[in-house]
Amino acid sequence: MKKNLNGKVSGLEKRRAWTGVLFCSPFIIGFILFMIKPMFQSFMMTFCEVQVGAGKFDLVFTGLTNLNKAFRVDPDFSRFLLEGFARMIVYSLAIMVFSFFVALVLNQEFHGRALVRAIFFLPVILSSGVILGLETNNSVIAMIQADISDSMQGVSITVVLEDILKTAGVGVRAYEQVFTLIDNIYDIALASGIQIIVMLSGLQTIPKSMYEAASIEGCTAWESLWKVTFPMVSSIFLVNWVYTIVDFSMRTDNDVMSKVSDIMVQNLNYGLASAMAWSYFVITIAFLALSSFIISRRVYYYE
Amino acid sequence: MSNTAVMSAPAETGRAQAKPKMSVYKRRKLMTQAAISICRFILLFGLCFMIIQPILNKISVSFMTEEDLYDPVVVNIPAHFTTENYTLSAEIMSYKEAFKNSMIISLTIAILQVSVCTLVGYGLARYDFPLKNLLFGCVLLMIVVPPQVISTSLYLHFRFFDIFGLIKLITGNAINLRGSVLPYYMMSAGCMGLKNGLYIYLIRQFFRNIPKELEEAAYVDGCGTLKTFIIIMLPDAKPILTSCFLFAFVWQWTDGLYSSMFLGTTKLVSTSLSRIVDSLGAFIMRELGIQTSVSVAYSNCILSTGTLMIILPLIILYLFAQRGFVESLAQSGIKM
Numbered sequence: 327m328k329k330n331l332n333g334k335v336s337g338l339e340k341r342r343a344w345t346g347v348l349f350c351s352p353f354i355i356g357f358i359l360f361m362i363k364p365m366f367q368s369f370m371m372t373f374c375e376v377q378v379g380a381g382k383f384d385l386v387f388t389g390l391t392n393l394n395k396a397f398r399v400d401p402d403f404s405r406f407l408l409e410g411f412a413r414m415i416v417y418s419l420a421i422m423v424f425s426f427f428v429a430l431v432l433n434q435e436f437h438g439r440a441l442v443r444a445i446f447f448l449p450v451i452l453s454s455g456v457i458l459g460l461e462t463n464n465s466v467i468a469m470i471q472a473d474i475s476d477s478m479q480g481v482s483i484t485v486v487l488e489d490i491l492k493t494a495g496v497g498v499r500a501y502e503q504v505f506t507l508i509d510n511i512y513d514i515a516l517a518s519g520i521q522i523i524v525m526l527s528g529l530q531t532i533p534k535s536m537y538e539a540a541s542i543e544g545c546t547a548w549e550s551l552w553k554v555t556f557p558m559v560s561s562i563f564l565v566n567w568v569y570t571i572v573d574f575s576m577r578t579d580n581d582v583m584s585k586v587s588d589i590m591v592q593n594l595n596y597g598l599a600s601a602m603a604w605s606y607f608v609i610t611i612a613f614l615a616l617s618s619f620i621i622s623r624r625v626y627y628y629e
Numbered sequence: 630m631s632n633t634a635v636m637s638a639p640a641e642t643g644r645a646q647a648k649p650k651m652s653v654y655k656r657r658k659l660m661t662q663a664a665i666s667i668c669r670f671i672l673l674f675g676l677c678f679m680i681i682q683p684i685l686n687k688i689s690v691s692f693m694t695e696e697d698l699y700d701p702v703v704v705n706i707p708a709h710f711t712t713e714n715y716t717l718s719a720e721i722m723s724y725k726e727a728f729k730n731s732m733i734i735s736l737t738i739a740i741l742q743v744s745v746c747t748l749v750g751y752g753l754a755r756y757d758f759p760l761k762n763l764l765f766g767c768v769l770l771m772i773v774v775p776p777q778v779i780s781t782s783l784y785l786h787f788r789f790f791d792i793f794g795l796i797k798l799i800t801g802n803a804i805n806l807r808g809s810v811l812p813y814y815m816m817s818a819g820c821m822g823l824k825n826g827l828y829i830y831l832i833r834q835f836f837r838n839i840p841k842e843l844e845e846a847a848y849v850d851g852c853g854t855l856k857t858f859i860i861i862m863l864p865d866a867k868p869i870l871t872s873c874f875l876f877a878f879v880w881q882w883t884d885g886l887y888s889s890m891f892l893g894t895t896k897l898v899s900t901s902l903s904r905i906v907d908s909l910g911a912f913i914m915r916e917l918g919i920q921t922s923v924s925v926a927y928s929n930c931i932l933s934t935g936t937l938m939i940i941l942p943l944i945i946l947y948l949f950a951q952r953g954f955v956e957s958l959a960q961s962g963i964k965m
Binding site: 343344349350361366367436442447568590610 | 666672673676677678679681683684692745748749751752753755756757758759764766767771772773774776778779780781784785786800815816818819820821829843854868876879880883884885886899900902903936939940943944947948951
């Protein structure tokens with residue numbers, strides 16, 4: 327904001343500032359009422375026992391009992407937390423690679439591109455809300471898919487490749503992880519609709535002249551992928567990474583989250599539920615902050 | 630076209646460039662191009678098929694009778710074609726009522742959320758005021774905080790709803806807003822609905838790219854603040870607003886978390902779909918008068934039919950809007 331000679335903010339500037347505040351006022355009010363207050367309250371609940379009475383509820387301070395219960399008494403919570411976290415890291419990495427790759431292909435020009443793009447963004451609809459949770463435990467569809475793969479006598483390229491690599495004895499654990507990812511590529515494709523769009527938007531901001539310059543300097547297509555495309559979209563990787571992690575921690579088929587809502591809605595144990603939700607949230611945020619710090623140091627900004 | 634060959638078969642391109650002779654070079658280039666297209670076609674065909682296949686399977690299952698489900702010969706094409714599954718699941722889900730409710734709620738919520746988010750995004754993008762960056766930080770925080778963290782408290786907040794103790798002063802009791810639709814509208818009006826932080830972020834990003842001269846010219850020509858916003862800025866932002874509206878509509882349509890938390894008693898397609906298997910059991914028990922358990926295969930068949938019926942309106946909407954939707958998002962140039 328500019329200040330005039332007397333060191334005061336000028337009238338017009340002041341009025342503009344107030345207009346800005348006015349435009350943002352719904353958010354400010356909403357944020358205070360429905361975000362800060364509930365967040366503070368549920369943070370308090372983490373250390374309290376909530377007693378719901380007629381017309382009111384009371385908080386009785388109990389210290390770390392809830393956290394203790396969540397981590398050391400509850401049989402499932404720490405396991406869910408650990409498993410969910412391992413899954414999140416592996417899948418998020420896979421989604422990043424997949425969305426980059428698909429966006430590169432979809433950015434090329436070919437016949438029927440509009441149709442293919444439309445199909446790839448269909449998961450934005452298919453993987454939202456309740457549908458995703460129901461999708462995973464539909465055994466009839468699973469049966470049909472098993473039937474189809476049976477009719478090919480169990481010969482699939484991944485199985486053959488896996489056998490070859492296993493007998494060759496190359497670093498088995500890492501390969502197993504890769505093969506589970508390939509087997510679950512449907513899940514990855516479903517989860518990466520938005521990421522592909524974001525990545526495409528990043529690819530389209532790269533000026534064509536850069537590739538021309540690179541090819542005149544003698545870059546092959548492969549080299550210009552790593553020397554031009556990759557640095558130019560590296561900031562998009564950061565956006566995608568944050569979005570993927572956040573999206574993953576909020577999914578409806580997430581074990582931790584369904585555990586939290588079970589405890590809240592069925593057992594009516596609000597204290598324990600908020601203790602679990604908060605510890606999950608804090609761990610996720612810490613991981614997100616750390617990883618995006620590492621990524622952001624390697625991001626290249628072109629101005 | 631310059632980055633056409635970026636992904637596939639880079640080695641061939643390298644070899645092709647090494648050849649000095651023009652005709653050979655051209656032929657090689659043509660062949661590489663053909664090879665790339667074929668590879669690309671196979672790859673994309675496989676991936677697209679993988680994404681669509683579950684829908685196709687669901688369609689074929691939804692037309693099968695129960696005996697077809699157990700028949701090992703029948704895989705994709707039903708032997709006894711029937712539409713009974715559709716009538717049954719429509720009845721169980723009370724589809725007409727749920728559809729109407731969902732339509733009304735999703736439409737109004739989406740319009741409300743997008744209009745409020747537009748105001749906030751515009752304010753954040755075009756105006757300077759103290760603590761603006763802090764406010765934007767709050768938007769980012771909102772994207773990151775999962776709704777489950779605050780849901781415990783919100784649950785109680787609306788169970789014993791009160792505005793600064795005023796209502797208690799008058800009536801002597803706090804109001805129970807659980808089960809009514811009001812809390813969710815209030816949250817949406819305060820930008821706290823499902824994924825609203827994302828819409829604010831996208832809209833802000835868009836408005837930031839509009840040149841300042843446009844706004845100044847409008848001021849010089851005598852437009853006020855509001856008039857500039859409505860006449861100059863809004864028409865430009867149409868693509869991004871459409872995308873946000875579609876997101877808001879689709880996500881609200883299929884949302885389970887907020888719906889079960891705030892709209893529990895209203896019949897919605899999303900909540901009735903998530904209960905469809907239990908409702909099927911109850912329905913059959915009521916019809917036959919005896920306690921039976923529904924077979925897994927049949928309940929899953931009904932589940933697939935129900936899922937199809939719910940995503941059908943979305944797919945129709947998507948078919949009409951996808952071009953503008955995808956292109957506008959792809960061209961908005963999202964940056965951190």
